[in-house]
Amino acid sequence: SEDVFVDAPVVDFMPSTLEPTQWKKVRFILSVDAEPVFSEVMATRWLVDAVEGGAYIFCLSSRYETLCAKARERLLVKPDIMMQFLQSLLSPEKGDEKVEFVKKSLFLMRGSLVLVGAHLLNSPFRKVLLNLLSGLRRKFGVHYSFVGDVMPFPAKSLEEFFERFEEFENLLVIGNLFRYLKEEHLKALHKKFVVSFQVFPNITANYSDLLFAMKLFHEREFVNYRHGFGYLVYSPRTLQQEGVYAPYSVLEDIFETGVSPENFLREYGVDYQKLMAEGEAALKMEEISTIETEGQQIQKGDVFLYTDSTLVEDMGHWNPWTHEMERLQRAYVNPHTAKRLGVRENIEIGGVSFELLTTENVAEGVIFVPSEYEEFQPFDPGHRVGAFLKRPFYRYEVLP
Numbered sequence: 001s002e003d004v005f006v007d008a009p010v011v012d013f014m015p016s017t018l019e020p021t022q023w024k025k026v027r028f029i030l031s032v033d034a035e036p037v038f039s040e041v042m043a044t045r046w047l048v049d050a051v052e053g054g055a056y057i058f059c060l061s062s063r064y065e066t067l068c069a070k071a072r073e074r075l076l077v078k079p080d081i082m083m084q085f086l087q088s089l090l091s092p093e094k095g096d097e098k099v100e101f102v103k104k105s106l107f108l109m110r111g112s113l114v115l116v117g118a119h120l121l122n123s124p125f126r127k128v129l130l131n132l133l134s135g136l137r138r139k140f141g142v143h144y145s146f147v148g149d150v151m152p153f154p155a156k157s158l159e160e161f162f163e164r165f166e167e168f169e170n171l172l173v174i175g176n177l178f179r180y181l182k183e184e185h186l187k188a189l190h191k192k193f194v195v196s197f198q199v200f201p202n203i204t205a206n207y208s209d210l211l212f213a214m215k216l217f218h219e220r221e222f223v224n225y226r227h228g229f230g231y232l233v234y235s236p237r238t239l240q241q242e243g244v245y246a247p248y249s250v251l252e253d254i255f256e257t258g259v260s261p262e263n264f265l266r267e268y269g270v271d272y273q274k275l276m277a278e279g280e281a282a283l284k285m286e287e288i289s290t291i292e293t294e295g296q297q298i299q300k301g302d303v304f305l306y307t308d309s310t311l312v313e314d315m316g317h318w319n320p321w322t323h324e325m326e327r328l329q330r331a332y333v334n335p336h337t338a339k340r341l342g343v344r345e346n347i348e349i350g351g352v353s354f355e356l357l358t359t360e361n362v363a364e365g366v367i368f369v370p371s372e373y374e375e376f377q378p379f380d381p382g383h384r385v386g387a388f389l390k391r392p393f394y395r396y397e398v399l400p
Helices: 022-024 041-052 064-070 081-088 097-108 118-122 127-139 159-163 183-191 246-257 261-266 272-278 314-316 320-328 336-341
Strands: 028-032 056-061 073-076 113-117 143-147 172-174 195-196 210-213 222-224 231-235 281-284 304-309 331-334 344-347 352-358 366-370 396-398
Touching: 022 041, 022 396, 028 097, 028 331, 041 056, 041 064, 056 097, 073 097, 081 097, 081 127, 113 127, 118 127, 118 143, 127 143, 127 246, 143 344, 231 272, 261 272, 272 281, 272 396, 314 320, 331 336, 331 344, 336 352, 344 366
Parallel strands: 028 056, 028 113, 056 073, 113 143, 172 195, 195 210, 304 366, 331 352
Antiparallel strands: 222 231, 231 281, 304 396, 331 366, 344 352
8 A cells, every 4th residue: 555654754855964973073063953862772882972072062952851961052933933043044144143154164174964853854844844954964064863763765754644543444553643632533543444463451452342462573684763863773582472473574464465565675775685784774765955946935833732752762661661651631831821821730631631830841831741642551640742733743733
């Protein structure tokens, strides 16, 4: 089927022009809403090496990312102001002191690195961001790396899935994608036949007609491709477990057809046998400066709702020892924003009430709510993003 939908941003360009192992050699790093500790924790080793080697990190974000702790300069702003800041770097007009400092740094230290949170590709700022990043690469010769999950292979976005939801009579779901569904979608599932592969009895499992217990990555041969750096990592099976299933094996048996990773990966310049032998291989894709994107105005907003993963992601809330690190789903807001909105202890978003925590670690004009909760979690269940977001496939949206 050509109708394959994923929650990760789909990219048709190389997600990184610099291998993480080379980050340690960079002298200037501009971080744009990037949170490598939560999504690419092993790669942060080379960021620490860069800092210890004297690299200057300028952190531009809407909340205090862990990388901000290593930054010499931190600027917490709304996402629309973040885009305007990047736009100012390309303008011939003189900007404010911070803009001019970054301009000068990028000019003098050619080959600087721009780290970008991949979640911005699942936001109203996608086209603007790609145009700006392409411009920075052409003007200053910067390297870039998207931090977080991306989908470098042919697939379609969740936004399109929402638009075409009524078309499908049958759904095959791998992973907990129903946490994005709105209430009307959940009610409409009784008209569809849902087959899913799940690790835990989550909301998707509870709305499935046929459920398979899914193998974890160490229970099957596994190729990791969804990180943002443009290379594949091969992991052999290390554990044999009965009564659990690998999705592709089940589908091969049902449809009596084989899937050849060798043929598929060859289109991307990857030798599968070499990948298994060496453990990793780089994808061959065009870099972002060669990709043509349509222009788009920066979406403005007084208050933005930002939803994203934190240190405890979806699966972590099913284990008591990791869930304890972040038990409750709360809304985090800057004290000035809370005062302006007239909220103190709780805030209602999309008909859902959240306990409110005020903190200077969130930019003014931003409300941050962790996205990795849902109603069927065993410990302190929260609310799936589909329950309170107007556009659950986006990580940023403007509050009315």
